[in-house]
Amino acid sequence: MFNKRDPVSVLMEYGQTREVKISFTDVSRSGPHHASRFHTAAIVDGETHVLAMGTSKKNAKKAAAIMALRTMYDRGMIRLGQANDHVNIEMKAMDAQDPMSHSTKIMQAARRMLEVAEETQFINYSKDKVLAAIVLERRGKYTVAGLGTGNRCIQYQNMAADGSRIIHSHAEVIARRAFKRFALRELCSYTGTEKHPLFTRSRHTGLIKLHDDIKVHLYISRPPCGDAAAFPTITNFPNRMRAIRKQGQLRTIIDDGEGAIPTDFPLPANANGKERLRVMTCSDKILRWNGVGIQGALLSNFMDPIYLNSLVIGSHTGDQRGHVPRAISGRLKCGRLHEVLMKPFRICSPEIVYPPCSDNYxxxxxxxxxxxxxxGDPDAEVIDAVTGAVAMEPTDNSPASRVSKRALLGLFRTACDNLNARNLVTLTYTEAKQSARAYQRTKRSVEDHLLSCGFGQWLKLQESYGTDNFEEHEKLG
Ligand SMILES: [Zn+2]
Incomplete structure (x- = not known):
């Protein structure tokens, strides 16, 4: 819950960052002088949570803090379990008073869900963050399926060859991984019934697909990094011309840099001469999702592609609004890609919407x-984006994140068992990805298309860094 940190400081920090008053009161002392027992209460936001006992004042305070945190965590967990239902009830009530736009509802669902999820974690809380969510909509009901925050990526020296590290911790990438986790877990219990809230069988491909009346929305609190966000207002003429030539370029972010560098530019040297990591930007990744779907390779063994119906962007600056359509789908439409893609794959152009009241940019x-x-998760997970592992004391051997390749592969295997796909259970991660042939073919077509249109080369992380080969070195226990 709060790892090995001092519970009193965790509780104080909780109060500070959430603007809630925290205090402790010594209530009583009992027992003989040489073996006294101290009773301390922690008061959180006016509520006396607990009365804890310790052998010293200090221990009693610590015990009180632990009990207060535990109570709040348990409450948060119960709330989170019902959060999607509650958010819908809340939004209906708000909507009845003052009608909300469709995009505002999606933004609200994402933001409320983050608030509730954060009640189940006590470390490293900060108020302003880049937020993203995959929100499913069916018959007027919104379900946040995957949530993510963040705007950093792993430092090169923390890369590990065991599939446990999260390399690119940008909100939209994390939210999409969380969505894959959600969908894989649903597949682990899918029995093929038509009454399933998400899935049905496609009559065309025989694969599982989302019900036709489910809409898929991606909420991001600001335009994705890279092509959509790289050109704020440029007014002066030579710079403007130079910028126009670079529009549409595939770009990479680097582990400790802010800029988004075109993939065909050499990587600037690090001050210390250390190797640095290049990762494709979110604009480019979303662009690719609009060709191959958001479900990724593992799920494509069982499922038709899942395409976005809309992209809701909470805030923007300068000219970004003008660049977003090109960045996220326009670049797929300029050549003959639409003739190359084979059904059910297609070029998807999600509707791009900006809610009238903007999020924090x-x-x-x-x-x-x-x-x-x-x-379906009982609580939120905190990832240290710099190490790419679950956030803990720096000295700890941190466990793999729930949304790591390794964790998703575990879910994939359970899904294979449930769906009687015995031939897939024994595959390694790389093999399981490769076995989704139509998906891989489509991905190649998209990359070839981008190269032939002059947008540059897609840099493949698994080829440069061997990130997918974790089972070639060791077998999962
Ligand atoms: Zn990004």
Missing amino acids: AITKSKQYCITWSE
């Missing part, structure tokens, strides 16, 4: 800690 610092949660 002004996040200047990069955030080391990010949050992930999938519908």
Whole structure:
């Protein structure tokens, strides 16, 4: 819950960051002088949570803090379990008073869900963060399926060859991983019934697909990094011309840099001469999702592609609004890609919507800690984006994140068991990805298309860094 940190300081920090008053009161002392017992209460926001006992005042205070945190965590967990239902009830009531736009509802669902999810984590809380969520909509009901925050990526020296590290902790990437976790887990219990809230069988491909009346929305609190966000207002003429030539370029972010560098530019040297990591930007990733779907390779063994119906962007600055359509789908439409893609794959152009009241854009610092949660998870998980592992004391051997490749592969295997796909259970991660042939073919077509249109080369992380080969070195226990 709060690892090995001192519970009293965790509780004080909780109060400070959430603007809630925290105090302790010594209530009583009992027993003989040489073996006294101290009783201390922690008071959180006016509520006396507990009366804890210790052998010294200090221990009693500590015990009180632990009990208060535990009570709040338990409450948060119960709330989170019902959060999607509650958010819908709340929004209906708000909507009846003052009608909300469709995009505002999606933004509200994402923001409320983050608030509730954060009640189940006590470390490294910060108010302003880049937020993203995959929100499913069916018959007027919104379900946040995957949630993510963050705007950093792993430092090169923390890369590990065991599939446990999260490399790219940007909110939209984390939210999409959380969605994959959600969908895989649903597949682990899918029995093929038509009454399933998400899935049905496609008559065309024989694969599982989402019900036709489910809409899929991606909420992001600001335009994705890279092509959509790289060109704020440029007014002076030579710079403007130079910028126009670079529009549409595939770009990478680097582990400790802010800019988004075109993939065909050499990587600038690090001050210490250390190797640095390049990761494709979120604009480019969303662009690719609009060709191959958001479900990724593992799920594509069982499922038709899942496409976004809309992209809701909470805030923007300068000219970004003008660049978003090109960045996220326009680049797929300029050549003959639409003739190459084979059904059910297609070029998807999600509707791009900006809610009338905007989210917080002004996040200047990069955030080391990010949050992930999938519908069905008991609590939120905090990832240290710099190490790419679950946030803990730096000396700890941190466990793999729930949304890591390794964790998703575990879910994939359970899904294979449930769906009687015995031939897939024994595959390694790389093999399981490769066995989704139509998906891989489509991905190649998209990358070839981008190269032939002059947008540059897609940099493949698994080829440069061997991130997918974790089972070639060791077998999962
Ligand atoms: Zn990004």
